[in-house]
Amino acid sequence: MADGVIREDGEREETARGLTWPFARIPEAGEAISVADGVWWLRLPLPMALNHINLYAIEDGDGWAIIDTGLFTPVSVELWEDLLAGALKGRxxxxxxxxxxxxxxxxxxxxLCDRFEAPLLMSRLxxxxxxxxxADTGRPAPESGRTFYRAAGxxxxxxxxxxRDYGQFGRVVSAMPDAYHRLTEGDVLSIGGEDWEVVVGxxxxxxxxxxxxxxDDVFLGGDQILPKISSNVSVWPTEPLADPLGxxxxxxxxxxELLPEDLLVLPSHGEPFRGVQARLAALKRGHGQALARLERRLETxxxxxxxxxxxxxxxxxxxxxxMATGEAVAHLNYxxxxGRAVREADxxxxxxxxxxDTLQKSNGE
Structure with a gap:
C-alpha cells in the first residue's frame, strides 16, 4: 500500500532484485536535480507515514510543464515559492x-494554474x-459510508x-480550476519540442x-509503478462492489507487454529506477501471494x-x-x-x- 501499510509478501526484500538506481542522492528542499534531458526532479514533504512526493518539471520553451504538485499546505506554498524563484529560475x-x-x-x-494562468491537464475520471x-468537504458523513464500514467489521x-473526520479531502486541495484539458490513452503531448505519450493505468x-x-524511454509513472511499495488499491464506500484489484x-x-526493460521510471514516491519488468513482476507476484494466503485463511x-x-x-x-479496510475489501471483492470466496451478511x-468451497460443503454439496 502506497501510504504506509506494508503487505506481508516479502516485497521489501524483492524490490532490490533487478532494479538499479541511477541517482546518488535525492533533491533537498528547494532543489531540482536533472534526471533526463530537460526533466528535473523536485521533492515536497508530506505530513504522513509516506513522508514525501516526487514532482517533475519539464522544460517547455521559456517555461515549465509541472507534473503533480503536492498538498496545499503552508509548507508547500513556501517551498513552491522557493522553487519558482530559485531552482526553476523564475520562469x-x-x-x-x-x-x-x-x-x-x-x-x-x-x-499554480491561477498564479500563471496555466491550463490543468488530467484524464476525465x-x-x-x-x-x-x-465538494464533499464539510458535508455530514453519509449513511452509506457507515453501512460500508459496519459491513467490514x-x-x-x-x-x-x-x-467526525469525514470530508477532509478538500482541506489540503486548493480550489481546482473550473475547466481542464482532457488527457486520454494514446494522446501525444508536445513538451519542449519532445513528444510524450499518454499511458493510462x-x-x-x-x-x-x-x-x-x-x-529516450523516460516514463513518468506517478503512483502506477512505485519501486519499493505497492500502491494502495482500495474499495471505497462510493462504489462498494468495485473490483479495483482486477x-x-x-x-x-x-x-x-508495453514497456521496454531499460526504461527510466520516474515515480511519485521513492527514487527513479531502472528494471521496470522486474518491478511489475514483483508487484503481480506479491498480490498473487496475498490472494492465495487470504483464500486459505477464509476456511474460517x-x-x-x-x-x-x-x-x-x-x-x-x-x-x-x-486504507487497510479498503485494500482488504478489494482483495475480497476480487x-x-x-468465484473463490463468498460473503454472507449477518x-x-x-x-x-x-x-x-467451504460454503458448498456446509450446504452438503
Whole structure:
C-alpha cells in the first residue's frame, strides 16, 4: 500500500532484485536535480507515514510543464515559492499535469494554474472524481459510508470517529480550476519540442495518467509503478462492489507487454529506477501471494477487518484503518468475482467472508 501499510509478501526484500538506481542522492528542499534531458526532479514533504512526493518539471520553451504538485499546505506554498524563484529560475509555469486526483498530486494544482494562468491537464475520471471529493468537504458523513464500514467489521466507536473526520479531502486541495484539458490513452503531448505519450493505468485510481517519452524511454509513472511499495488499491464506500484489484492486475499485465526493460521510471514516491519488468513482476507476484494466503485463511469465516493479519506485515493503527479496510475489501471483492470466496451478511449488517468451497460443503454439496 502506497501510504504506509506494508503487505506481508516479502516485497521489501524483492524490490532490490533487478532494479538499479541511477541517482546518488535525492533533491533537498528547494532543489531540482536533472534526471533526463530537460526533466528535473523536485521533492515536497508530506505530513504522513509516506513522508514525501516526487514532482517533475519539464522544460517547455521559456517555461515549465509541472507534473503533480503536492498538498496545499503552508509548507508547500513556501517551498513552491522557493522553487519558482530559485531552482526553476523564475520562469513561468506553462501547464500543470496531474497524474491522478489524490490530494498529494492535485493539492497545489489550482494555486499554480491561477498564479500563471496555466491550463490543468488530467484524464476525465480523475478530474471529475477530484472535483466530487473536494465538494464533499464539510458535508455530514453519509449513511452509506457507515453501512460500508459496519459491513467490514468496524465498531460503533470507530464509525463515530470516521463520521467526525469525514470530508477532509478538500482541506489540503486548493480550489481546482473550473475547466481542464482532457488527457486520454494514446494522446501525444508536445513538451519542449519532445513528444510524450499518454499511458493510462487503473486500480490505484480510476484513470491514472502516465507519460512516456519514447525517444529516450523516460516514463513518468506517478503512483502506477512505485519501486519499493505497492500502491494502495482500495474499495471505497462510493462504489462498494468495485473490483479495483482486477483493474490493477490487468494494468500490470498491459504495462509489462508495453514497456521496454531499460526504461527510466520516474515515480511519485521513492527514487527513479531502472528494471521496470522486474518491478511489475514483483508487484503481480506479491498480490498473487496475498490472494492465495487470504483464500486459505477464509476456511474460517472472517470479516474484512479480520483479514488484516493475512494481508499486512504490521498492526494497522487508527490512521491507516480506512486504507487497510479498503485494500482488504478489494482483495475480497476480487476473490468473489473469481468465484473463490463468498460473503454472507449477518443480522447486524456485517459481512462474513469464507472460501467458496467451504460454503458448498456446509450446504452438503
Amino acid at each position: 513561468a509555469v506553462t501547464r500543470v499535469i496531474c497524474t491522478h486526483m489524490h490530494p498529494d498530486h492535485i493539492g497545489m494544482a489550482g494555486w 480523475e478530474y471529475v472524481t477530484g472535483r466530487m471529493l473536494v 468496524w465498531t460503533e466507536e470507530q464509525l463515530a470517529g470516521w463520521g 487503473q486500480g490505484h485510481s480510476p484513470e491514472h495518467v502516465c507519460l512516456w517519452r519514447r525517444s 483493474d490493477w492486475l490487468a494494468s500490470l499485465d498491459r504495462l509489462a 469465516p472472517m470479516r474484512a477487518v479480520d483479514t488484516f493479519a493475512s494481508l499486512f506485515a504490521r498492526p494497522v493503527g487508527d490512521g491507516l484503518r480506512g 476473490l468473489e468475482r473469481q 443480522a447486524e449488517g456485517v459481512d462474513w467472508w469464507r472460501q467458496a
